[in-house]
Amino acid sequence: MTSRPNKATESNEMQLLRSRLLEAEETLEAIRHGAVDALVVKQRDTQQIFTLKSADHTYRVLIESMSQAAITIANNGTILYSNSQFSRMLGKQLELIIGARFQTLFDPKDQPKLQNLIEQNEIQKDLNSQGHHELELDLPGPDITSVIISVTQLPKVEANAYMGVIITDITERKRAEKAKDEFISLASHQLRTPATGVKQYLGMLIEGYAGDLDEKQLAFVKTAYDSNEKQIDIISSILKTAQIDSGAYKVIKTPQSLLALIDTVLTDFKPVFMMRGQQLKIEVSPELEVDVDGDELCVALSNLIENASKYSPDGTVITIKTTQSSQATTIRVADKGVGIDEADQVKIFEKFTRVDNAMSDTVNGSGLGLYWVKRIVTMHGGSITVDSVLNKGTTFIVKLPR
Numbered sequence: 587m588t589s590r591p592n593k594a595t596e597s598n599e600m601q602l603l604r605s606r607l608l609e610a611e612e613t614l615e616a617i618r619h620g621a622v623d624a625l626v627v628k629q630r631d632t633q634q635i636f637t638l639k640s641a642d643h644t645y646r647v648l649i650e651s652m653s654q655a656a657i658t659i660a661n662n663g664t665i666l667y668s669n670s671q672f673s674r675m676l677g678k679q680l681e682l683i684i685g686a687r688f689q690t691l692f693d694p695k696d697q698p699k700l701q702n703l704i705e706q707n708e709i710q711k712d713l714n715s716q717g718h719h720e721l722e723l724d725l726p727g728p729d730i731t732s733v734i735i736s737v738t739q740l741p742k743v744e745a746n747a748y749m750g751v752i753i754t755d756i757t758e759r760k761r762a763e764k765a766k767d768e769f770i771s772l773a774s775h776q777l778r779t780p781a782t783g784v785k786q787y788l789g790m791l792i793e794g795y796a797g798d799l800d801e802k803q804l805a806f807v808k809t810a811y812d813s814n815e816k817q818i819d820i821i822s823s824i825l826k827t828a829q830i831d832s833g834a835y836k837v838i839k840t841p842q843s844l845l846a847l848i849d850t851v852l853t854d855f856k857p858v859f860m861m862r863g864q865q866l867k868i869e870v871s872p873e874l875e876v877d878v879d880g881d882e883l884c885v886a887l888s889n890l891i892e893n894a895s896k897y898s899p900d901g902t903v904i905t906i907k908t909t910q911s912s913q914a915t916t917i918r919v920a921d922k923g924v925g926i927d928e929a930d931q932v933k934i935f936e937k938f939t940r941v942d943n944a945m946s947d948t949v950n951g952s953g954l955g956l957y958w959v960k961r962i963v964t965m966h967g968g969s970i971t972v973d974s975v976l977n978k979g980t981t982f983i984v985k986l987p988r
């Protein structure tokens with residue numbers, strides 16, 4: 587038989603529990619408002635003391651020892667806190683930084699972009715989500731310092747919105763990338779010259795300049811000629827990629843007929859289409875003009891058209907269609923080929939990315955074509971997207987601003 591607790595013991599226990607709960611709630615509230623300096627955490631045999639001062643101190647030391655600049659700003663850009671790394675990056679005293687408007691510390695040409703970056707976070711503040719936006723630019727000053735500025739919306743404090751800004755110096759990384767691009771560019775230049783020489787001499791052998799070759803000799807030389815041509819193609823692709831990456835490619839825009847550009851590109855492809863029984867449908871108005879770098883747009887279009895043919899079975903239809911609004915010219919290159927799996931669609935614009943599909947075993951490629959197309963289109967201020975269904979077909983949509 588169990589003994590029942592008497593009423594007095596029960597109410598004492600309840601009171602004790604209630605007062606502990608109240609104490610815990612008060613402690614939490616005091617921590618939240620910064621009124622508590624230390625926390626005593628009771629463990630089985632010991633007690634450990636955590637002071638908030640020491641936590642704050644270690645946090646500040648961490649922020650100060652970071653190689654990045656760490657700043658907090660109010661929603662209008664006023665700097666509330668900055669570590670000294672930011673002062674070193676700008677070559678400006680910390681006293682002149684704290685309290686200043688963040689945007690005004692940068693080159694006037696970059697200030698609208700920074701304003702925009704802050705406002706993007708401002709919009710997210712209203713949605714109460716944690717925003718995160720980035721911008722790459724050069725800091726003002728005698729030395730070129732390239733940085734990435736990353737702005738994150740912080741949780742609201744008493745109805746006020748604050749943002750955390752982290753600035754990372756990427757000058758060294760950019761210098762290393764430039765050196766790598768220059769090396770690749772130089773190496774591929776040096777490789778292309780002798781490879782082109784080999785092509786000329788093999789061509790002369792095939793043409794019979796060194797006397798007649800028997801059937802077996804001719805077959806060997808032709809195989810060598812084909813392999814050498816592939817080698818030159820690869821070297822040229824790498825060279826072009828290095829040039830695009832190094833920023834050596836600049837688009838020089840002139841107004842011109844889009845249909846004329848498409849016709850130029852198609853001259854090279856018509857024999858391929860004929861051979862494969864592929865039909866070409868062109869829905870482009872002859873009056874349609876675009877302000878583009880003709881040579882570069884031809885490179886982009888020929889990659890899209892070549893892919894449409896390469897990744898489609900014989901006898902299918904390839905359509906090139908353009909439309910124009912007051913703001914943009916849209917070019918659609920559509921095929922009824924193997925299609926691209928949804929998971930792969932995000933990868934295909936990356937450098938050296940080839941995606942396996944029903945035809946990739948029989949189709950040659952370097953995985954660079956779409957990377958160039960995207961770079962060329964973005965250099966024009968435009969965009970490229972893909973719409974594709976596996977085994978049904980693919981449409982690439984290029985939008986160029988007017």
Ligand code: ADP
Pocket residue numbers: 889893894897921923924925926934939940941942943946950951952953954955956957980
């Ligand atoms: P490459 O054709 O040299 O492999 P690209 O950069 O031009 O390189 O294309 C990347 C990948 O995207 C290709 O490997 C292919 O899998 C896919 N792809 C591109 N265009 C098409 C298309 N029209 N239809 C189906 N797949 C395509």
